[in-house]
Amino acid sequence: MAHSQNTASFKEANKKYVENFPEAQGALTSPPLKRIAVVTCMDCRLDPFAHLGLLPGEAHVIRTAGGTAEALRSLIISQRVLGTNEIAVFHHNDCGMTEYDTFRLRTQIWNEAPKDPDGNISVEVSTALEAINFKPMGRLDGSVKADVKFLREHPLILYGESITGWEYDVKTGEITLVNVDDD
Amino acid sequence: MAHSQNTASFKEANKKYVENFPEAQGALTSPPLKRIAVVTCMDCRLDPFAHLGLLPGEAHVIRTAGGTAEALRSLIISQRVLGTNEIAVFHHNDCGMTEYDTFRLRTQIWNEAPKDPDGNISVEVSTALEAINFKPMGRLDGSVKADVKFLREHPLILYGESITGWEYDVKTGEITLVNVDDD
Numbered sequence: 001m002a003h004s005q006n007t008a009s010f011k012e013a014n015k016k017y018v019e020n021f022p023e024a025q026g027a028l029t030s031p032p033l034k035r036i037a038v039v040t041c042m043d044c045r046l047d048p049f050a051h052l053g054l055l056p057g058e059a060h061v062i063r064t065a066g067g068t069a070e071a072l073r074s075l076i077i078s079q080r081v082l083g084t085n086e087i088a089v090f091h092h093n094d095c096g097m098t099e100y101d102t103f104r105l106r107t108q109i110w111n112e113a114p115k116d117p118d119g120n121i122s123v124e125v126s127t128a129l130e131a132i133n134f135k136p137m138g139r140l141d142g143s144v145k146a147d148v149k150f151l152r153e154h155p156l157i158l159y160g161e162s163i164t165g166w167e168y169d170v171k172t173g174e175i176t177l178v179n180v181d182d183d
Numbered sequence: 184m185a186h187s188q189n190t191a192s193f194k195e196a197n198k199k200y201v202e203n204f205p206e207a208q209g210a211l212t213s214p215p216l217k218r219i220a221v222v223t224c225m226d227c228r229l230d231p232f233a234h235l236g237l238l239p240g241e242a243h244v245i246r247t248a249g250g251t252a253e254a255l256r257s258l259i260i261s262q263r264v265l266g267t268n269e270i271a272v273f274h275h276n277d278c279g280m281t282e283y284d285t286f287r288l289r290t291q292i293w294n295e296a297p298k299d300p301d302g303n304i305s306v307e308v309s310t311a312l313e314a315i316n317f318k319p320m321g322r323l324d325g326s327v328k329a330d331v332k333f334l335r336e337h338p339l340i341l342y343g344e345s346i347t348g349w350e351y352d353v354k355t356g357e358i359t360l361v362n363v364d365d366d
């Protein structure tokens with residue numbers, strides 16, 4: 001069995017969660033009741049259910065290392081298979097994901113990889129490194145607008161007029177609606 | 184300004200959240216305190232903070248339409264840029280994402296797209312439809328093992344021995360650790 005520092009705490013916390021699990025929650029189905037998909041960062045300080053007042057069953061929550069483009073497949077499935085008709089895109093300040101750039105991350109991975117006697121990394125690591133696209137992250141300013149614009153203009157995304165853009169402040173917990181139509 | 188049914192409720196709920204926002208929470212930084220990345224589905228019934236007893240600041244949470252491969256870029260950034268050394272992969276039962284297959288979804292999108300007088304869809308929709316890879320989702324049984332195996336064997340993922348696989352039961356809220364090493 002794999003070793004994990006967090007297995008015991010997950011099991012203990014979940015035991016209490018199950019004891020208090022409401023019967024009505026167990027009867028919920030997969031199409032989100034509020035027909036919305038929330039796209040936000042994987043950042044450890046963000047708890048979208050809490051800061052948006054969402055309840056289980058109400059919304060899809062898509063979280064990645066900051067990339068809206070990466071959420072595209074999930075959003076299309078959310079709309080076409082599970083009937084959502086709104087998207088809310090959240091960015092936040094002090095994002096750790098903005099501290100790297102693609103070149104720096106590739107160099108870091110190369111430096112950290114095991115080397116053969118000639119100082120070369122393995123073909124497996126080299127091939128995987130070439131194959132992956134570490135899209136550079138934009139800064140908070142302007143990036144919410146760009147993400148909303150990207151989704152609105154995408155040929156496979158529906159309901160463009162109900163896509164909203166938001167900023168979340170990790171220092172205060174406050175969300176702010178961004179006027180994405182203002183140039 | 185874009186139209187959204189949920190804007191008012193988000194703002195109202197967030198006002199209360201900000202009023203009760205602990206000062207210590209505002210001082211948290213982006214590297215996760217528990218050094219773990221949780222990968223789970225975007226399903227509306229899943230609230231990983233609640234069912235794992237996680238607090239803000241403790242873990243990356245990556246959520247997509249069920250695909251671990253889709254989480255790959257985020258996981259690499261989580262490990263290399265923000266120092267996590269564990270991954271917990273969650274699948275759940277009654278997943279809406281297993282109700283489609285790639286061919287059916289493509290056909291549905293084609294059927295829903297506007298047609299020109301000759302019955303053809305636009306080049307934009309057609310090109311976007313060709314470009315996107317709707318990876319078909321596996322059923323719950325066996326898929327946790329396959330995802331853990333995929334991550335452990337990926338040349339750019341570190342700490343393979345601390346990757347765990349779990350199942351979440353949407354009917355009861357219960358999590359179960361999967362013995363991924365058992366064949």
